[in-house]
Amino acid sequence: MGFEHTSVLLEETIKGLNIRPDGIYVDGTLGGGGHSYEICRRLSGKGRLVGIDQDGDAIEAAKKRLEPFQGKVSIARSNYRDMRRVLEEMDIRQVDGILLDLGVSSYQLDTIGRGFTYKEDAPLDMRMDQRQELTARDIVNEYTEEELCRILWDYGEERFARPIARKITAWRERKPIETTEELNEIIRSAIPAKARAAGGHPGKRTFQAIRIELNQELTVLEESLDDMIDLLDDGGRICVITFHSLEDRIVKNIFRKNENPCTCPKEFPVCVCGKKPKGRVITRKPILPGTQEKEYNKRSRSAKLRIFERREQSS
Numbered sequence: 001m002g003f004e005h006t007s008v009l010l011e012e013t014i015k016g017l018n019i020r021p022d023g024i025y026v027d028g029t030l031g032g033g034g035h036s037y038e039i040c041r042r043l044s045g046k047g048r049l050v051g052i053d054q055d056g057d058a059i060e061a062a063k064k065r066l067e068p069f070q071g072k073v074s075i076a077r078s079n080y081r082d083m084r085r086v087l088e089e090m091d092i093r094q095v096d097g098i099l100l101d102l103g104v105s106s107y108q109l110d111t112i113g114r115g116f117t118y119k120e121d122a123p124l125d126m127r128m129d130q131r132q133e134l135t136a137r138d139i140v141n142e143y144t145e146e147e148l149c150r151i152l153w154d155y156g157e158e159r160f161a162r163p164i165a166r167k168i169t170a171w172r173e174r175k176p177i178e179t180t181e182e183l184n185e186i187i188r189s190a191i192p193a194k195a196r197a198a199g200g201h202p203g204k205r206t207f208q209a210i211r212i213e214l215n216q217e218l219t220v221l222e223e224s225l226d227d228m229i230d231l232l233d234d235g236g237r238i239c240v241i242t243f244h245s246l247e248d249r250i251v252k253n254i255f256r257k258n259e260n261p262c263t264c265p266k267e268f269p270v271c272v273c274g275k276k277p278k279g280r281v282i283t284r285k286p287i288l289p290g291t292q293e294k295e296y297n298k299r300s301r302s303a304k305l306r307i308f309e310r311r312e313q314s315s
Contacts (some may be wrong), residue, residue, distance in 0.1 A: 006034070006106065006297045006299070006300075007031075007034030007035050007038075007101070008101065008103060008241055008289065008293075008297065008299070008300045008303045009241055009287065009289055009293070009300070009303055009305045010034065010035060010038060012287050012305055013035060013099060013101075013239050013241065013305060014035070014038050014039065014042070016237060016239045016282065016283075016287070016305065016307045017039065017097040017099065017237055017239055018097070018235075018237055018309075019039060019042045019043070019096075019097065020047075020096050021042060021043055021044035021046075021047055022043075022044050022046040022047050023043070023047055023048075023095075023096030023097065023236075024047070024048045024049075024050070024092060024094075024095045024096050024097075025039050025043075025047075025048070025049050025050070025095060025096060025097040025098070025099070026049075026050045026051075026052065026083060026087070026095050026097070026098045026099070026231075027039065027049065027050070027051045027052065027099045028052050028080030028083055028098060028099065028100045028228075029052070029053060029080060029099070029100050029101045029102065030051035030052060030053035030058055030059070030062045030075065031053060031055075031058050031061075031062070031101065031105050032058060032061045032062060032065060032105065032107070033051065033061065033062035033065040033066050034065075035099055035101060036049055036051050036062065036065075036066060036073075037065055037066060037069075039097075039099075040066060040068075040069040040072055040073065043069075043072055045071075045072075047072060048072055048073075048074070049066075049069070049072055049073050049074070050073075050074050050075075050076070050086070050087065050090065050092070050095075051066070051073065051074070051075040051076070052075075052076050052077075052078050052079075052080050052082075052083060052086055053075075053077065053078075054077065054078060054079045054128050054129035055105075055108070055128055055129065055130070056077065056130060056131075057107065057111075058105065058107070059075060059077050061107075062075060063075060074090055076089075079129070079220060080100060080220070080224060080228075081220045081223060081224045083098075083224070083227070083228060083231065084227055084231060087231065094231060094232065094233040094236070095231055095232060095233065095236060096232070096233055096235070096236045096237075097232075097236055097237050097238070097239070098228050098231065098232065098236075098237075098238040098239070099238075099239050099240075099241075100221075100238075100239070100240045100241065101241045102217070102221070102240065102241060102242050102243060102247050103241065103243045103299065103303065104116055104211070104243075106299065108128075113125070114126070114127075115135075115136060115180055116207070116211065117180070117207075118180060118183075118184055118201055118203035118204060118206075118207045119201070120180065121179055121180055121181035122179060122180050123137070123178065123179060123180075124136040124137040124140060124177065124178065124179060124180060124183065125137070126207075126210060126211045126214050126215070127214065127215070128215045129215075134214060135214070136210050136211070136214055137176075137177070137178065139151075139210055139213060139214055140168060140172070140177045140183060140210065141172050141176050141177055144169075145165045145166060145168075145169045146165075148161075148164075148165035148168055148169070149161045149162050149165040151209045151210065151212075151213045152164055152165060152205070152206055152209045154209070155208065155209035155212040155213055155218065155246065156205035156206055156208050156209030156212075157205060157245075157246075158205040158206060158209065160190055160191050160192075160195070163190040163191070164186070164187055164190040164191070164206060166190070167186045167187075167189055167190040168183075168186055171186050180203075180207075183203065183206070183207075184202070184203045187202050187203045187206050188202055188203075208244070212246075217247070218246055218247065218250060221247060221250050221251070222250050222254070225238075225240075225250070225251065225254040225255075226254060226258065229258050229278055229279070229308060229310060230278070232279075232310035233310065234310060234311060234312040235309065235310065235311070236309070236310045237282070237307055237308065237309045237310070238307070238308050238310075239305060239306075239307050240305070240306050240307075241303055241304070241305050242286075242303070242304050242306070243302050243303055243304075244302060248286065248304050248306070251306050252286075252306060255281045255306060255308045256281060258277070258278040258279060258308065259277055259278075259279065259280055259281050259308075260277060261275035261276070261277060261278070262275055263275060276313050277311075277313060278310060278311070279308055279309045279310040279311040280308070280309050280311060281306075281307075281308055282307035282308065282309050283305065283306045283307045286304035286305055286306050287304070287305040287306075287307075288303070288304060288305075289301065289303055
């Protein structure tokens, strides 16, 4: 199938970036190029867009979609954690805006062979970057029961993490777990019938947890946001779209820390730690999809947009 993905919170994100026609913008999760297309439409001849994605299929799809803007667009296959290196190789030191859309694309979810979905039987894969050797199969078959329990609890917020981890380790003693349906069968057997009937698909949280662990999604986000804020020029903005509470919490806390980094005790009359604000949080509360968007794009329902603006401090 072709790389298809409906861009979430598109109008809100473009507005939030406050695009300057001659500015430099980075889409750190390029995907099929939906957000990037709208950014490019607003750039003048001097404007530039840098697109970064680790998925080879996304790169090829975005190149085709952004063909009308040749000369304005540079695309790199990489992880957004390496944004500074990618930009330095293009002789770019500062940018006017950065976008991260942290959702799994419709293409990745719907392409059965990628192994992201719990709704179809497929090999256990879940790699965002198919050049990576480690797969979901390796995690399921090689992590200890304690390690599995930890990631299911921390990254999936799965209250049945312990029985699921125990069932996984028992199953693989007989044979390796190879497919998404085998994993689903194990999960169903570990969750009480009443709990299965009350919620959505029983595998949702476990699959999310394994995917996050495999692709180091939260670690990359937490380790990258401060550096991306430093890459912004004065007045530049970073827009981050998250899809679950774990991501959103990281973004919210790091944005707040960059707005108010002071670590002095509250009783101190003046700041002595010397840490200066890097800018301001634009979104005191996250921007959510409207009713219409949630109706035509069900995958937007959990999306949240947060925006931070870089501001140089006058001496």
